[in-house]
Amino acid sequence: MNTPEATPLQQLLRKLRQFEIRIRQAVDAQLQGDFHSVFKGTGLEFDDVRLYQYGDEVRAIDWAVSSKGHGTFVKTYKEEREQQVLLLLDVSASQRVGAEGRRKLDVGREICGILALTAARQSAQLGILAFSNQKELYMPPGKGIRHAYALIKSLFDLEPRSPSTAVAAGIKQALGLLKRRTVVVLISDFIDTAYERELTMLARKHDLVVVQLLDRREREFPSLGIVPLHDQETNRTVWVNTSSATFRARYRATYEQNREQISQICRRHRTEFLSITTDADYLPQLVNLFRRRNQRGNRG
Known part of the structure; x- marks a missing residue:
């Protein structure tokens, strides 16, 4: 009897469950206690x-x-008594950079899926707001494994309508939706400007975790000579000499500046910050984050 081939969504759920098990085992081993306060x-x-x-x-x-x-x-x-969590995910076109299956958007979806499954097992209320320069998907906080699966499927099926980015607008939408103190996990590449004021408001009113997604192609552009480069967000194409020392230095500087800007903002507001590259195993970083939150919760 032939076993029917798993659908892409079933494959994703299987992968996320394996990730969740790895995280639970790692946290339990390091804390010698129950994996109970990831979202504390x-x-x-x-x-x-x-x-x-x-x-x-x-x-x-x-x-x-x-x-x-x-x-x-x-x-x-x-x-x-009951923790509320909101996943705030940037789904603009710049998130599609990366290798097939390991784009920034793919990694962001995986992280959201892991957190959704974890929240379901901790009876935490978890919702999601996916944004570009507009609201692309909103599911209000809910509990249980069915809610987690519905959230993962909606995110997996999402085809953003707009390619543009507006981190500040996404944060404003979240602030308007949240009526009580919430754990907010903001996931973006932060290739944008003029969002510090809104990020500051979010950090002051809520328990904020910032995850920046990066791809190595954004740091070291391959030397291809004179080629056309297409900006998916503005839909413009320009010809550049990718072998030019000036172009390569400017490209690298933009990458480093973007990375340092969000890092400094988070340090200033004592906000949890993770910088994740798409070609690395990000699970150890999530484990360390969960361990810190557990230890902070145990200290009261």
Whole structure:
């Protein structure tokens, strides 16, 4: 009896499940604990007050209650019970750079798929907003494995309508949609300008993780002589001498400047930042990210 050949979507899901297992095993091995707080946020909500004890921080004192003369009281907090996660994915034309099956967009989709499956197993609410210079796909946060599979299929089937990029506009859309503190995973190559103000607002209001996707072709352009180069986002074609030292230096400088710009912004706002190249195994970087979040959560 012949076994029917798996569809592309089934192959993708199988691959994502294998990735998820690798991550869970690696995190469990390093933490010697449960893989339970990948999406643990930093948001806390007020719970109650109790009498001050030696060692409590002064800034935790509730002066309004303490002023009533019954003793010194401090505020206590509890972790937000149900974590909400939003994947914010750039699907503009510059994300299609890379080898077949390993384009920036392919890697971005894989990362979203892994996080969706992980969220489903942690009972976290997870949604997605895919953007170019407009909203291309939005699925509000939901729970469960069916929701995760539906999200992955929608993202896999997505054919963006616009080739252009507007990171600032994508962030504005997300800010308008989010009504409570959320873990936001922003995935883009950040080949754009004038998005720092919006990124700053996102970092201040939410628990932000920034993932920059890069392809080695963007750093070292092959020496091909005089060739036509087509910009997919502007639909313009220009002839350039790719063997020229001036062109190659300018090309490399643009790449490094783009990479350093987003890195500096994230450092300034103490935001988690990953720089991932399409030809590398990115799973160890995700494991390190999850480990840091686990350790931060365990420290309270």
